[in-house]
Each structure stands twice: as structure tokens, then as C-alpha cells.
Amino acid sequence: MYSPRLHIAIMEPSRIIFEGLQTIICHSSLDCRVSRVERLEELTEMMEHTPVEILIANPMQFVNLEKEVKKLRKSYPTLAIAGIDFGIIHRQSILTDISFTLYDTPEHIIHSLTRLQEKSQHPEEEKEENNHLSPREIEVLTCLVNGMLNKEIADHLHISVHTVVRHRKNITQKTGIRSQSGLTIYAISKKIIHLEDMEI
Amino acid sequence: MFHTPKTKVRPATKMAELIDANPHLLLMLQHFNIDFRVNDLTVWQLCIRQGISENLFVSIANLYNGFDIRGPQPFTRGDLLLVIDFLKSSHDFYRREKYPQISSYIRQLQENHPVREMKLLEKFFKEYFDEVLEHLDYEDSTAFPYFISLLEGGENDRLGKRYSSKVYGDHHTDIELKLQDLKNLLLMYVDIEGDLELRRKLLFALYELEFDLYIHSLIEEKILIPSGQRIEKEVNV
Known part of the structure; x- marks a missing residue:
């Protein structure tokens, strides 16, 4: 049986809003199916057997469940979340990738969802392009394996501590190695530093 | 990290079938000090034989099988x-x-x-x-x-x-x-x-x-x- 590749779940208690969104999506060019879920738990259960690519949610339903949402994202890195902006929360919620309001045009909403779908389908590509450390990151790494603290690295390279932390985060993301001693072995394997400079 | 194929553990499931689907459960049995010869006992029967509460056993076995514990459980x-x-x-x-x-x-x-x-x-x-x-x-x-x-x-x-x-x-x-x-x-x-x-x-x-x-x-x-x-x-x- 034919089944569309894109599965959108909508988590919105108002039936009027749910059916409105469903109609807009079904009348668009998006090749997808739409499910309705009442609560986050229900979504988690659903995702255990059926993949969901996009969740459209009323962010009010995430209140006090921030931890659960983050965990869900960690378990399903390709899940994209679109928030419905009711104008109550002004700040873009960190839990959602994009948001739209109920007064946006259907075209606008579909456009946002299409872009989100593309992102959800190709999350790896961006990562792969950048798997190599930048020259700056190599400098930070060299300082790190020489036992320098963030503050010392910042002074040495004339950058802020905040930037050092950002570089460190990127290094870990790209190499998959978190600990300082692990990074030392990485740096030696990649011949970024030479063992003669180090004491074993 | 390694993830097991997800099989939900239920009291009526046969223990041997569960082990077959996820051999890591042997380690769980060992930690519970339960012998591996589980015959054709179901989870529920095994719990009675071992004097372990079914709720606890099923909860832990489900963690091994990749299912979270939902909400507060009445563990004694x-x-x-x-x-x-x-x-x-x-x-x-x-x-x-x-x-x-x-x-x-x-x-x-x-x-x-x-x-x-x-x-x-x-x-x-x-x-x-x-x-x-x-x-x-x-x-x-x-x-x-x-x-x-x-x-x-x-x-x-x-x-x-x-x-x-x-x-x-x-x-x-x-x-x-x-x-x-x-x-x-x-x-x-x-x-x-x-x-x-x-x-x-x-x-x-x-x-x-x-x-x-x-x-x-x-x-x-x-x-x-x-x-x-x-x-x-x-x-x-």
C-alpha cells in the first residue's frame, strides 16, 4: 500500500485549530499524512513504532515538560518541531525550530513546513561537510592538550572565554571526543601535536 | 550507543522469548541472581518463583528493552x-x-x-x-x-x-x-x-x-x- 514519506503530528487541544491546520496541509502540495496527538506521552509512544518527521505543537503544552522535549529530540534527532505562536510567548521558544502564527497565510505556513521537512531529511549533510577542524579549532585543541585552562587559552589567542567554549563545543561535536585526555590521543593520531613535546 | 530491538515486556510474555530477542536480559537475570534455566515460564510465573514483584521486574526489563518508566511507580x-x-x-x-x-x-x-x-x-x-x-x-x-x-x-x-x-x-x-x-x-x-x-x-x-x-x-x-x-x-x- 502507498504510504506518504512525510508524517506530521499535530499536538493542539483545540479541535478548530487542529482541523484548520489539517485542512491547510491536506490541500497543499505536501505529500504527507497527519495525525493528532493529545499529549507528549502519546507522541513518544507513537514514535516508538511510527516515525514522525514534523511535530506541530502548541508550545503551551511544553510547559514544565522541557526536559522531556529535549530528551525526545535527543532520541529522534531528525524530528523537527514547529510551534504555533499565539502571541503569548514573545521569545522564540528554544524547544521549537520554527514558529508561525494563526494569522499567517496558508502559503507561508506550508513554505515553512517544506523547509523544515528538507532540513529533517538532510541533517547529516551539513555535518559531514564540516567534519574537519578549522585552523582556529586546531589552535584551541593544541592549547587544550597542553593543559591550558579556558581563560589561559582566551588570553593566549586574544579571544573571549565565551568563544573558547564555543570552539571546544565544536571540537567535541566534530571529533566525538569529550575528555581532555581523549582529545590528546586524537591530536596525536591526527599528528596535530607530536609526542616528543609531551610527557607520557 | 547500541539499541536493542524494542520488545515491550509484559507479565504474560515467556522469559525465554524475551532473552532470545535481547540477550542483554541475561545480565539482568544475573544481577537479580536468577538462574538462566527459565524453562517455559512467563515473566509473571518467574517473578512468583523468585519472590520478586512483577512491577519491579517488568520495569527494569523494559529499561533493558529501551522503554522508559512513565510516571511515578508504586515501588515498595x-x-x-x-x-x-x-x-x-x-x-x-x-x-x-x-x-x-x-x-x-x-x-x-x-x-x-x-x-x-x-x-x-x-x-x-x-x-x-x-x-x-x-x-x-x-x-x-x-x-x-x-x-x-x-x-x-x-x-x-x-x-x-x-x-x-x-x-x-x-x-x-x-x-x-x-x-x-x-x-x-x-x-x-x-x-x-x-x-x-x-x-x-x-x-x-x-x-x-x-x-x-x-x-x-x-x-x-x-x-x-x-x-x-x-x-x-x-x-x-
Whole structure:
């Protein structure tokens, strides 16, 4: 049986809003199916057997469940979340990738969802392009394996501590190695530093 | 990390079928001190035979099978004492079996490939092992005695009011992070060739340890700490 590749779940208690969104999506060019879920738990259960690519949610339903949402994202890195902006929360919620309001045009909403779908389908590509450390990151790494603290690295390279932390985060993301001693072995394997400079 | 195919554990499922789908459950049986000859018993029958509450057994087995514990569960004090025995038994498994095994594989690999990276890798593992031992010792000497005394309803003179489930929760660290580093170094970076058999054995041992450590922390986070906090509230009312 034919089944569309894109599965959108909508988590919105108002039936009027749910059916409105469903109609807009079904009348668009998006090749997808739409499910309705009442609560986050229900979504988690659903995702255990059926993949969901996009969740459209009323962010009010995430209140006090921030931890659960983050965990869900960690378990399903390709899940994209679109928030419905009711104008109550002004700040873009960190839990959602994009948001739209109920007064946006259907075209606008579909456009946002299409872009989100593309992102959800190709999350790896961006990562792969950048798997190599930048020259700056190599400098930070060299300082790190020489036992320098963030503050010392910042002074040495004339950058802020905040930037050092950002570089460190990127290094870990790209190499998959978190600990300082692990990074030392990485740096030696990649011949970024030479063992003669180090004491074993 | 390795993920098992998800089979939801239910009281009426046959234990042997569950093991067949996820052999890691053998380790769970061992930690519960249950013999592997499970005949054609269902989970429910096995629990009766062993005197373990079905709720506890199913919850832990489901953690092994990749299902979270939803909401607060009514674990009894007896259940939680069993949880402590379970965790102690897994400590034993790490201390006496898994770490020495991994350590000997790394030693052998280092001897076969005396490159400096391997020397550093061995040092890395040794440091990591020391950290883990310290953590296990802390749980055995401080956290578990506290919980046992709390569960048995005795006065907690030695630790007094200073210790609590919350303190334990804060002290609770992710000891599997460095393990991931070790795995990634071996899979992606350390420059040695050949010796596939030994390297496969080492990696399998690391995966097995990582999986069990992961479940171990889940049991502490999802069962022991919340239940401990609940009982502390009851005691203090």
C-alpha cells in the first residue's frame, strides 16, 4: 500500500485549530499524512513504532515538560518541531525550530513546513561537510592538550572565554571526543601535536 | 550507543522469548541472581518463583528493552531493597569481570602494537577505571547504606540529616562518557592495523559495559532516587 514519506503530528487541544491546520496541509502540495496527538506521552509512544518527521505543537503544552522535549529530540534527532505562536510567548521558544502564527497565510505556513521537512531529511549533510577542524579549532585543541585552562587559552589567542567554549563545543561535536585526555590521543593520531613535546 | 530491538515486556510474555530477542536480559537475570534455566515460564510465573514483584521486574526489563518508566511507580520498600542488591551485583560485575577483561585486552593490544598512542590509550583507560572505582566505592560505602537504613526505617545516626536522595542525585555522574571517547578513539582514530579478533573482542566488551552502565544509571535515576525522595517525604511528615 502507498504510504506518504512525510508524517506530521499535530499536538493542539483545540479541535478548530487542529482541523484548520489539517485542512491547510491536506490541500497543499505536501505529500504527507497527519495525525493528532493529545499529549507528549502519546507522541513518544507513537514514535516508538511510527516515525514522525514534523511535530506541530502548541508550545503551551511544553510547559514544565522541557526536559522531556529535549530528551525526545535527543532520541529522534531528525524530528523537527514547529510551534504555533499565539502571541503569548514573545521569545522564540528554544524547544521549537520554527514558529508561525494563526494569522499567517496558508502559503507561508506550508513554505515553512517544506523547509523544515528538507532540513529533517538532510541533517547529516551539513555535518559531514564540516567534519574537519578549522585552523582556529586546531589552535584551541593544541592549547587544550597542553593543559591550558579556558581563560589561559582566551588570553593566549586574544579571544573571549565565551568563544573558547564555543570552539571546544565544536571540537567535541566534530571529533566525538569529550575528555581532555581523549582529545590528546586524537591530536596525536591526527599528528596535530607530536609526542616528543609531551610527557607520557 | 547500541539499541536493542524494542520488545515491550509484559507479565504474560515467556522469559525465554524475551532473552532470545535481547540477550542483554541475561545480565539482568544475573544481577537479580536468577538462574538462566527459565524453562517455559512467563515473566509473571518467574517473578512468583523468585519472590520478586512483577512491577519491579517488568520495569527494569523494559529499561533493558529501551522503554522508559512513565510516571511515578508504586515501588515498595522491599522492591527498593532488591534494587540495591541488583545495583551491588552490577558493581561486582564491573569490578571483577568487565574492567579486568577490558584492561587485559588493552594490555595485549598495547604489547602487540607498541605505538605511543596505545600507551596513552592504556593510561586513559587506567585513569578512567580509577574514577569508576571511586564512584562505585562511594555508592557502596555512602549512598547504599543510607538507602538501606532509610528503607528499613532505622535511625540514620551516622549520616544524620545531611545526606538525602537529592545529595546522591547531585553526586550522580555520567561515568559512561569517557567510555564513549574510548570507543570512538578505537573506531575512528587510533592508527593500528590487523589484530581484528582482539580489537573486536575489546569493542564488544566496551559495548556490553556501556549498555549495562547506561541501564545502571537509568535504574538509579528513574527508580532509586525518585522513590527515595518519596519515602523521605513520608518519613518527614
